[in-house]
Amino acid sequence: MKIEGVISTQHENAACVAAAIKTDNMSDIKTVNQDGRVVTTLIGTSFSRVIATVDDYLMSLTVADEVSTSKKDETDQKESNACNFIFE
Numbered sequence: 001m002k003i004e005g006v007i008s009t010q011h012e013n014a015a016c017v018a019a020a021i022k023t024d025n026m027s028d029i030k031t032v033n034q035d036g037r038v039v040t041t042l043i044g045t046s047f048s049r050v051i052a053t054v055d056d057y058l059m060s061l062t063v064a065d066e067v068s069t070s071k072k073d074e075t076d077q078k079e080s081n082a083c084n085f086i087f088e
Helices: 014-024 047-070
Strands: 003-010 029-034 037-044
Touching: 003 047, 014 029, 014 037, 014 047, 037 047
Parallel strands: none
Antiparallel strands: 003 037, 029 037
């Protein structure tokens, strides 16, 4: 059995969130920044594995979103649009 799904979420800084999330991509998950949204495609063969993957993904997504929007520019205390983390 093949299980497929797409999770699409909107973020203030989607490029940074997608960059942080896609470091965890494996063969069964793909994350991209698409028009200000983080779009993740999941493919699996067992419900329990897909559920575990989605659970891990949502936790990582939450952390990446919080980090990307919580950093303040030290000089003027405005939120920065730059990525607060870099993964290559």
